[in-house]
Amino acid sequence: MGEKTQPRLLLLLFLSGLVHCSATFVFWTANVEISFVNSYNETEEKYCECGLYGRNSPVRSASGIVTLPVGDPKGCGPDPVYGRNTTSPPWIALVKRGNCTFGEKINAAKRLGAAAVVVYNVDGSGNSTTHMAHSDAGDIVAIMIGNTQGMEIVRLLKNGIDVQMIISEGMAHGPWMDTYWLYFLSIAFFIVTAASIAYFVFISANRLYNMSRSKRNENRLKSEAKKAIKRLQVRTLNRGDEETSSDSSMCAVCIESYKVGDVVTVLTCDHIFHKTCIEPWLLERRTCPMCKCDILKALGVEDDRKESFSAESPPDVTVITVTGDTLYEVPLTDPGSLDPERQQHRYDNRAFEEDSEAARG
Structure with missing residues (x-):
């Protein structure tokens, strides 16, 4: 693979990891609807969004007759008996949490043909639920409901009342669904948007x-070039001029030989060009096409910035002057002050002179 595909692969891996991490924080609630015939021969229906899909459960609908395990209400063991071992009519296993893993409960009911498994929480937990992890038992709807709802259905079943249950998808929940998260994300979005707009502006x-x-x-x-062009020499070529008598003389801009009657412009560097050729060139480039001579500098048309810079006084520079046997320090900005007595620093130069005479022999 080329170097261009590597950033794309890294981006795909990052996005897939981000999606996977986001999925671990998402959970789905389940709508639980039960219907039964009471002692007055009336059909009662109860509905609530009180279930919670297991982490490894498919989020889909399921329906059937609620069935309890015979004996152990927690549905543990190798082959718990539910009184049903077929998928027709559809039935849903209702088991209590505890004694074994969620996967063992779900697989035991799945082997006997259950359409779904409903686990109700332990005693004393009220209507609270928790996330079930059952990675070894997938491809079957598995939800958890609170202890209060579960015990209510158990009492109906133990009284010989058939209970029909329908499970359907509820709402997706995650950290970004929370109100504070929405406020935070909204503020962050507006900040990023405002910063992007400000940067663009x-x-x-x-x-x-x-x-x-x-x-x-x-x-x-x-504008300065126009002023400089007006100051250049312009003349008309006549018969006998060197430019018209030589075939090698030609305008470097249009590459054509000079003829009698041509109007030419002479630059400050003495190079000659057709007037109609050189003037547009000088307006754009301001230099000779042949020797790159700057006509603005040559004609004294200086840049304002250069003039202001040259008008500034030079910084104080100290130089060393030699007078007789003594070396003096003299400021460059005070050339009139050459009196050795006024200088603060003196250096003995005799050793230097002796070394120089020894070197000369």
Whole structure:
């Protein structure tokens, strides 16, 4: 694979890991609807969003007659008996939490043909539920309900009342579903958006400013170039001129030989060009096409910035002067002060002179 595909693979791995991590924080509630015929021969229906899908359970609907395990209500053991061993009519196993793993409970009911498994919580837990992890028992709907709801259904079944249950998908829940998370994400989104817009505006304004400044500088230089062009020598070639008598003489801009009657411009470097050729060139480049001589400098048309810079006084520079046998320190900005008596620093130069005479022999 090429180097260009490696960043794409890394991005795909990062996104897949992000999706996997996000999925671990998501859980689905389950709608539980039960119906039964009471002692008055009336059909009662109860509905609540009180179930919680297991982490390894498919999130889909299921329905059937609720069935309790015979003997152990927790449905543990190798082959717990439910009184049913077929898938017709559909039935749902209702077991209590405890004694064995969720996977063992679910697999035991799945082997006997249950359409779904409902686990109700332990005594004293009220209507609270928890996330069931059953990685060894998948491909069957498994939910958990609270102890209160579970015990109510158990009492109905022990009284000989058939209970029909329908399980359906509820709502997805996760950390970003929380109100505070929504506030946080909204604020973060607006901050990132505002920062992006501010950055874009800053970059655009800076680019426009640079373009405007460059345009102003270009216009100023063109104006100076026009002034310089007016000061250049212009003449008309006549018969007998060196330029018209030699075939090797030609304009370096249009690459054509000079003819009698051509109007030419003579630059400060003495190079000659057709007037109509060199003037557009000088407006754009301001230099000789042959020797790159700057006509603005040659004609004294200086840049304002250069003039302001040259107008500034030079910094104080100290130089060393030699007078007789003594070395003096003299400021460059005070050339009139050459009196050795006024200087603060003196250096003995005799040793230097003796070394020089010894070197000369």
